[in-house]
Amino acid sequence: MVYPKQVMRATELEKMGFPREYLLYAYRRKGQNYAWKATPARNSPILFDTEVFEKWRLRTTGAGR
Numbered sequence: 001m002v003y004p005k006q007v008m009r010a011t012e013l014e015k016m017g018f019p020r021e022y023l024l025y026a027y028r029r030k031g032q033n034y035a036w037k038a039t040p041a042r043n044s045p046i047l048f049d050t051e052v053f054e055k056w057r058l059r060t061t062g063a064g065r
Helices: 010-015 020-028 050-061
Strands: 007-009 035-037 046-049
Touching (some): 007 010, 010 020, 010 046, 020 035, 020 050, 046 050
Antiparallel strands (some): 007 046
């Protein structure tokens, strides 16, 4: 999948069709290195490094096989 930007907000990924629950699951996974909060504030947006996220997504869903 091609993403329009290297770093995207979770809301932008939702608009591309990713379910919010899936993005939160990915963000909360222990040891993940592709998503982070923009600031420590509670309502801060979650940002995703789309290149690393896509590699993880393909590896875990088996879509890249």
